[in-house]
Amino acid sequence: MAIRIVIMNFFLKFTFSFYTYLSLVSAFSPLDHYLINCGSADPVATDLYRRIFKGDSVSGHLVSIRASRVFNADPSSYSSCGLYRTARAFNRPLHYAFPIKDPGTHHLVRLHFYPFNSSYFSEAQFHVLANGFLLLHNFRIVESENLPVIKEFIIPVDSEKLKVTFVPLDNSKFAVVNAIEVISAPRDLVADLAQYVDSEKNEQISGLLKNGLETVHRVNVGGFKVTPFNDSFWRTWVTDDKYLKSSDVMEKIRFGGRINYQLGGASREVGPDNVYNTARVIKSSNGTIPNTNIKWVFEVEKGYRYMIRMHFCDIVSVATGMLYFNVYVNDNLAYENLDLSYITNRLLASPFYADFVVDEDNSGVLTVGVGPSNMSLPRAADAILNGIEVLKMNNSMGSFDGEVCTEFVLRSWRRGNAGVLVPLVAVIFLLLIASVFLQRRRNWFGDSVAWSRLPVDVSEVNLKCGNQFSSGKA
Template identity: 30%
Template sequence: MSSSSSRKYLSLTNLSLFTPLHLSFLFLHLTILVTGGLPPPYVPLDNIALDCGSSSQSFVYGRNWTADINSKVALLDQGSPSTNLKANGASTSSVPYYTARVSLSQFTYTFPVKTTGPKFVRLYFNPASYTGLIRSKASFSVTTGRYTFLSNFSGFHYTDPHGEQGGYAREFILNVEDEQKNLSITFTPSPHVADAYAFINGIEIVSMPTNLYYTAGDNPEQYNFDQGVYLPLQNETALEIMYRVNAGGGEITPPNDTGMFRSWLSDVDYLTDARPSAFQFNGTIQLQYNNHTRYAAPDVLYRTARTMGPDSTVNKKYNMTWEFPVHSTFIYLVRLHFCQFIPIILQKGDLVFKIYIANQTAERYTDIISWADGYGVPIYKDYAVMMDAGGNEGIQNLSIALHPIPSTIAVDAMLNGAEIFKLSKSDNLAGPNPAAFPDSPISNTPSATSTKPKHSRRRTVAIIGAAVSGIVVVSVLFLLIFRRRVQKFKDLVSGDAASNLSPLVSSSRKSTKTNRPSLPSDLCYRFSLVEIIAATNNFDDSFIIGVGGFGNVYKGLFDGGVNRAAIKRLNPSSRQGATEFRTEIEMLSQLRFRHLVSLIGYCNENNEMILVYDYMARGTLRDHLYRTDNPPLSWTQRLEICIGAARGLDYLHTGAKHTVIHRDVKTTNILLDDKWVAKVSDFGLSKTGPTSTSKGHVSTVVKGSIGYLDPEYCQRRQLTEKSDVYSFGVVLFEVLCARPAINRSAVPASLAELARQSHSNGTINEIIDPYLDGKISPDCLKNFVDVAVRCLLENGIERPSMTDVVWGLEFALQLQESAEENVKVAQTEKEVNMETPLKGSSIDDSSDLFSTGSELVVNSRILEMATTSSSDGQSFLSNESEKMMSGAVFSEIMNPEGR
């Protein structure tokens, strides 16, 4: 039986600043099981461990470390003599950190390898003081073939403030193609640094299974998740291992790996919240490996896991999140390891959760047993994320967050392990030297002894990089827009589903720290008033594209009109002021998501308060519903826009680090870009959700827009995410009916009340936008209305979550598309079989897709096209529709097998 596998790719769809680059792929292995017990370790054909600068062999961690003097495993080529030196006062005194090969000129190690193919290359450094040399002069590059591992690398930058340093490793993967089976590694002192020298303490070369990380050459199957490019991980790409963690378990040392001497650290240092618990080691379960996972990770990793904890109520209110500092402008491969071994989770649908990576939605419905097709079956999935510069070419946090989906046996989430790799860009893996870099992640120290405590030792493999050598960030339109002022930009913090950057400010012990000024210029670009005036032609009225409670919104033209932005200027008489101004900056600077509007920067000068956003070419959703000269939107367009906006709100409620309640959801705060992608905007009234586990609400003064305000919020002054759900329900009826939320000349004046009454009386059809008459599938309409009405329920606890709303709307769209496809099929068969008489009502007008008439008979075959209508105008479902519905709109959510 041949193995099957698939890759899914989140695409590289937009190269602009305003929608950060996103690329994601996943690799789910579902293959024939090959063993029911512990698989034998992989035996690498190439297993070289070189102790540089040493003259004698050593045996450490079950391995022989060969001396590089008169070595038979490596040939040393040097322009001028190099020196073997001992590290002075080093905190790490064991192999391979005790001695080093040091040189003021270029030198090269050439390793004769037994096979071509992918290899681990591990470089060990101890930036100690070496006799006769100045430690700060250690600056060099490391290359192999066409790849640059490190550029202008300075070990001095990785000493702690007290001058103490520890040994650390940098681990890489590359494919050896040389027919002569030689792997050469060259160390070159930086030419621009006087008296610069290069050094190396140890080198490992270890072979691995051909397709452990690279895409199998005989498996071309790929799935394009969105509309962008494919990204198979082919062997032309070099990788750097940034992090390798054992979630819920302790450190796994190299001898306990699957034969490739990898180190796996505990995940404790990267968790952002103390609540997640480690599920105890399960030593009784017999793991069932397949031919892809037998060497993927050690057995012990799949027998421990990190979970959210036993309290399902608490679990619903937060994300289990890890944060890993990484370099900007690179693509990162994130591999997540799973194995379901919890005794009460035995069937598909028992435990389901979401996965967010770099604040992007990677998985909406994660069911480990369904993926692995069994209990106790290890699997892994691969994702790639582009960490956009966002004005910052330094360090940002790459986050992994899990959130449970309710209505399952266990309202929980789990992860067994994770690996993060940097992918080479133009054959380059080098990142900038840190100015003051925090503790770094992975230590791959081969020595069992270390003078540092377990959780305080320097783990520098994951991040430490050398200075950028010609990194060209031409893929981000942001740098084109402001290329003449790029040096003035500050850190842009970016954010689930199809756009990504995680906040730089975090409670994580491993997060990059920033100090906030009175206004957060550290989070986004601060424009000068001169720039704003030039972009708006001194706030010319002809540039106004919108008016809101904040003030006028202008179209801003930059670089001679080549690039545009939306510029919101605070009206001094506006009820909104500095508080809302700051709130919006802080919120949007830390939230980046495909369906949230992107904040570029702000201006706070000469009493002017101005926000600069991504330009949304098609304006607000309301601009296309009523009181407009724009052509009406099709029903499918309206559904897709509603789904996009719902996803944005769902991200705020469940995908961000903390729950965010928008508090002003309405059709004028849903913007549309040139591709009709909906983005939620205007965060001036937003509030962070409750953080206390004892409270499910935030007590606050009532704010919002009339017609959209949650009655429960108004009465109790207790704000919850269900207040946003209510407001969104009003939006849904605006979309369906093309009517304003408040019409003071009508009775009732409230659209929400009118919708509830019409639904109760069975007269919804009477308030629908006339343009949509006959264009909506009855099944779709019933589902859509069901979702919208549930959103308007008086008791917030009875309303669906935004996750449920998203699923309900997606299901409605599926029903609409299916019905339209059936119509096309029927019309085609009708044209082919003109001689066959039609029974029932024919479809004469192609625009009236769903006119009355329940059957269309073609060649004696019945195609159910629509439902019949009762005398009072209320639709009822056909038999086939009832089968599709199986009850209420959310019934399929309760049946994960249906998704």
């Protein structure tokens, strides 16, 4: 156990130092930053957070508009935000193409959906692909109180172009989208190393840079909701109340001082000030260390691997070297005797994050917890957590939504739309065979044989139907 703690300390310390260097080199400014208002010919539209979205008709990123249709909302339906007043629908596969100036990095892809015409949008069912990743499969926009629906993915992009493709389920359905964001991610947003945790082992794994991630939950622990206006990477962090399993000994903490990013293992793009300056903590009472943990429970889709990112920032200790605690994932000990002072070069209020990878165990839930350790001190803080992110990882087929790949989706659409062509070809083929057969019989028996105008096994009505199909008429 002692050896494992030393190895984990070294791993976290190295990770912290590496990303400290990256954060000091330069401030984040995305090389690729595309904000598209779909279905609009207007040059710009503004969302609730004062960002400017270009209309896709004038942006140059929509490859073709011939197979698409524009929808405009009733001005009273969502008048507070121009971004969701228009949408573009497709009845065949169509894609948006974005030139990439920063290949070899992860890019954030956000898809916005708002069913302002619910009776029509309920007919939409489609897939969404992006450079070999299947983002959405058989997706429907479900009208609910949580509108708009925003799907967020972070995927590696190695090419000089990112294509986001919308594929209707079949020729009777259509695809629809209100807005698209494509933004290159900072280098320290996705790390290649993480700690794999289950009931049998706790070990370091690598290769995460090859994977994509889908945001499932993003939570500001102990604080208020953080909107994209207050996040330099334009994310939303919700409050943790509905995920929290109550504990009588915990407290909410809010910090009014400065968050020390300059020596931290996380930049503001990894986590904003409003996440790191709030937390939930366990404190000793009357010199007694509580024998309890704080626990959060998250619903997830079964059958996938997940990355759980936990954000820490010691905003409660009065001095370094006073906070030691355990970290739990799915009730398994993920880290024992975590010492934030050691990791952050003995600097308080310095943010740090740790990534843990878990396999969903068919329960449909993941749990995260922190609690006192055997090194916790009386009359001090005994556990702390500032933020939690639960991110779904793509499966071996590059899919976030089912055991299918992008090639299968595209082939299926082509097969589905061959339903009219196949019978037409079959009828023409049968007519050709009948014609050849008749001609051979005429040649065999000679002109002395009397012939009826039609063969006895083909009715005149059927022949007329065949002629209609062969001429392309309905």
